[in-house]
């Protein structure tokens with residue numbers, strides 16, 4: 001067990017708070033390389049993770065190339081600090097002919113003694129568009145039926 005996993009005092013940390021029954025699409029540590037002078041993490045780094053995370057269900061649904069078209073909302077609800085482990089979740093909340101609205105949530109897990117605190121730090125709604133080889137919008141493919 002690492003120092004981080006033990007909470008620093010030899011007692012296993014209790015992991016709390018990540019959404020139950022959901023799998024994060026990205027999970028990675030916030031490192032000093034992406035911190036500002038105050039020790040919190042650059043918003044641009046978090047925005048980048050949000051865009052990457054949101055693109056995953058969009059690309060799967062589109063069955064091919066997509067581009068980011070718009071950001072309808074983006075909220076930094078709480079700061080992220082060096083050492084936090086971030087977990088990003090993304091769900092398709094609306095579809096059009098070629099567009100997909102993806103709701104992205106970012107949580108930070110922070111070790112506090114024997115407990116890993118979990119804080120929702122960011123929420124965003126990002127719009128992706130399925131494009132063809134020429135970069136023009138194309139229709140989303142029909143949805144696959146489960147069990148097929």
Ligand SMILES: CC(C)(COP(=O)(O)OP(=O)(O)OC[C@H]1O[C@@H](n2cnc3c(N)ncnc32)[C@H](O)[C@@H]1OP(=O)(O)O)[C@@H](O)C(=O)NCCC(=O)NCCS
Nearest residue numbers: 066067068069070095096097098099127129131135136137
């Ligand atoms: C994405 C792109 C091909 C769309 O071209 P376009 O001429 O805007 O196409 P359309 O007007 O037909 O819009 C395409 C879809 O996006 C939707 N859309 C366009 N602007 C939108 C906005 N601001 N918010 C939400 N949806 C939007 C349209 O409603 C349409 O949806 P639908 O097909 O589901 O009805 C073009 O804008 C583009 O290449 N943008 C640059 C993308 C990019 O470089 N991203 C950054 C790196 S990936």
